[in-house]
Amino acid sequence: MGTQTVFFREALNQAMVEEMERDPNVFLIGEEVGRYNGAYKVSLGMLDRFGPKRVVDSPISENGFTGLAVGAAMTGLRPIVEYMSFNFSLVAIDQIVSNAAKTLYMSGGQFSIPMVMRGPGGPAAQVAAQHSNVMDSIFAYFPGLKVVLPSTAYDAKGLLKSAIRDNNPVVFIENEMLYGLKQEIPEEEYTLPLGVGEVQVTGRDVTIVAYSRMAHMVRQMVPEFEKEGISMELVDPRTIKPLDIELIARSVAKTHRVVIVEEGHRFCGVGAGIADEIYARCFDDLDAPIARVTHTENPLPYAKGIEAASLPSPAAVMRAAKAALYRL
C-alpha cells in the first residue's frame, strides 16, 4: 500500500478525476472550473484531461446551471456543480430545495437526482458578512438532501467519491480554510460511506462533536486538553445528514458530557439538531447540559479582531468543556 502526501484541494481533485474516469456520465460544471482551473484550483488540469464537454465553464448564473444540472441528472447524467463559493448557492436555492431535493419524491420515485453540489463554504479570512455565511443547517433542514462536511483530505476524497456515486442530491461543503491542509493518504483507490462518522480522538471525560474546520481546530487542541488533565473524545460525524447519531450516542454513554462545536449560528444551528438527537437517546447518560460553541448572533464582521471574536475559538471550546465537567 503506497501513500502520497496531498493538499485537501488535491484530494478533491483526485476524487473527481477518478470518478470521471470511472463513469462517463459524470461531468463538472461551474464558474471558472475549466480554463481558469477553478477559483481555488480544485479542478486543476481537468479541462485538459476531460475536454470542454465534461468540464463546463458556466456563465455567472448559479440558478441557471444548477437547474441545468438537475435536468441533466433526471436524464441519467451525474453532474458535479461547483459553486465558486457556497454563498452564491443562495442564488440557486429554489433549484436546490424545490427541484433537486423534491423531484424523487414528487415523481413517485421515477426520477432520482444523482448530483453533487460542492464548493468552498464557511467563514474564510476577512471576506466580510456576505461571503462568510455558514449554511450547513439550511441544507440539512430539507429532506431529500445529503450534507457532507469533511475535515481532512483523506475524508474529503473518500466522501466525495461516495457522493458522486450516490443517487441522491448531495451538498458537499468544503471549508476554504482547509484547502491548504496537507495529509498522507493512500495511493490506492478508496471510498468512505456517507452517514458514517469517526472517533478521531479517543477519550473518556467529555465528547466533543465537531465537523469541518471545527473538527480540525479541536484536533489541534489535544495537547491543551492533556495539560488540563481532561480526556477528550472528538467525534467527527463527517456527514451531518444523515447523521451518525449511533456513534455519538456510544461516545456520550461513555463520557456523559458533550460539547458541540460549529461555525454556524446557535439558534436553529446544526448543533441544535444534534443536541436534540442526543437528548432523545442519551438523557439518562448526561451528567451536564449539552454545551454548544457557535458563531455569535451577528453577521460576521470584516475587521479581524471582531471577526475572530465572533467565531468559535479554542478558548471557548475549552471553557465549554470545563463547564460540562463542572470545572469552571
Added chain:
Amino acid sequence: MALLLTMPSLSPTMETGVITAWRKQVGDRIEVGEVLAEIETDKAVMDYEVVDEGYVREFLVETGQEIAVGTPICILSATAEEDIAALRAQARSAAVRPAATAAAPAPQPQAAAPAPQPAAPDPRPAASPALQPVATPLAAAQAVAAQAVAAPMQAPPPLAPPPAPGSAGRPSGNGAGRVRISPFARKLAEQQGLDWQALQGTGPAGRIVARDVEAAITGGAAMTLTGPPPAPAARPTAQALPGFAPAAQPAAPAQSAAPARPAPTAGGAGYEDLPLSMMRKAIARKMAESKQTVPHFQTTRKVRMEKLLELRASLKAQFPDVRISLNDLLVKACAVALRRHPVINSQFLGDRIRRFAGADIAVAVNTDDGLITPVLRNVEAKGLQQIAAESRALADKARERKLVPEDYQGGTFTISNMGMFGIYEFNAIINTPQACILAVAGVVREPVVEGERIVIGQTMHLTLSSDHRAVDGVAAAEFLATLCGIIENPLSLLL
C-alpha cells in the same frame, strides 16, 4: 423607601427554612411586630414578626420551598405605589447565591470573597479578552442583528454558580422538595442503591452531578442503601408517588401514605422514598455527628424502685391535683446528683471543658415528626410541682410543634426515658455538646437477691452515656451511684 426582607435566622442552628404560610397578602399593610409568615425551622414552626412597617409588595419565594437563611423572601415598600424594580433585580441577583451567603458559621475563604459575576459558561466567544478593545462594533453588530429577530437569539442565561463547598443549604428554586440532579448522576445513584436525596450537590445551583455520587460511593458519606436496584420498568421515585407532601408537612407514616406502589421487582424488595422533614434532617445531622465524633462510653446500673414508687403514690394520694410523674421525680433526682458531680454536668468544647453550676435538664419528647429535647431550666432550684407543670407544658408544646428556640436551646444534661415502652435497657446517643445523657428504662418486677433471700423486687436500669473527652469511667460510676442512692432513698431529695 422599599426594602428587601430575607429569610431570618430564627435559631442558632438554622441554616435553611421553609415558609409554611404567608399571613399577609400582596398589597396588605404590615406594622412593626405583625406576623408576616410562618416559618418552619429545623426545630419548630415559628411566627416571623417583622421589624419594619410598610406595604407587602411581592413575595419572592413560594411556600413549601426550602431556602437558605439570607435569601430574599419579600419586598416591602413605604407606599403602596412605590417603584420596586431595582429591589426586584437586587433580589434576583442575590438569589443566585443563597447557599454561599448562608454558609456554615465559620466563614470559609471562598465564601468571604466578593461575589463574582456568575462564573457561567458563556457559550459565546464574545467574552474572550480579544473582544475587549473592539467591544463596541461587535455589540453594535449584534444589536443590529437582534433588531430583526429578538428573543430566541440570545445566548442562554448563565447558570447559577455552585454553592460554596461545605455550605449547607441547597437552593431549590423549582419548588418544594425538588432536588436537582443530573440524569446520569441519578442513574448512577440508583444503580448503586444510593439515596441521592441526601447528597449535597456541587454543580450549578447545588445540582448533584456524577462526581458527587461517585464521592458518596467511594467515601461512604451520606450513603443509605435502599436495597437492590429495582427493575427499570417500575421504579418509584418521590416525585412519581402521588400524595407525598413536600418537606413542609410532616411525612405521613408509611402505612397511611397514598396507595403505596411497591415495586414489583424480581428478587428485590419494594420501597418508597419519603422526603425529609426539617426536623428529620436536623436529627439525622446531629445524631450522626454525635455518634461519629464523640467517643461514647456507657455505664449501666440497676436501681431498686420501691421507695420512689411509694413516694409518688403518697404524693398522688395527698396532692391529687399536682400530678407528679415518675419522670419528674427522676429529673429532680438527677438535678441533685448533678450538683454533687459537676463533672457530669459539663461540655467538652475542644480546648476546654465547661462545667455548669445549675442543672438545665433536657427531656427527650417523642413527636410525630421525631425527637425533640425541650429544656427544664435551673431544676436544682425548683420544686417538684413546678418541675411537673413545666415539663408537661413543654411536652405539649413540642407535640403541637409550638416550641420556640428558648424552649429547646442549651441544656446541660439530657434524660431519655423509654420506660413506658417496655424497654429493659438501652443506650442513648449524647446530645452534643452536653457530656452525658441518661437512658431510663422501664420498671420491672423481677427476682432480686436481698441478703440471703430471693425476693420479688421492682427494678429499673439506668444507662449513662458519657463523652470520654470530658468524663472518665469512675466519674460516671460515682454519679450513677449517687443517683441510685437518691432514688433508693428519696428522702434525700429533701436535703
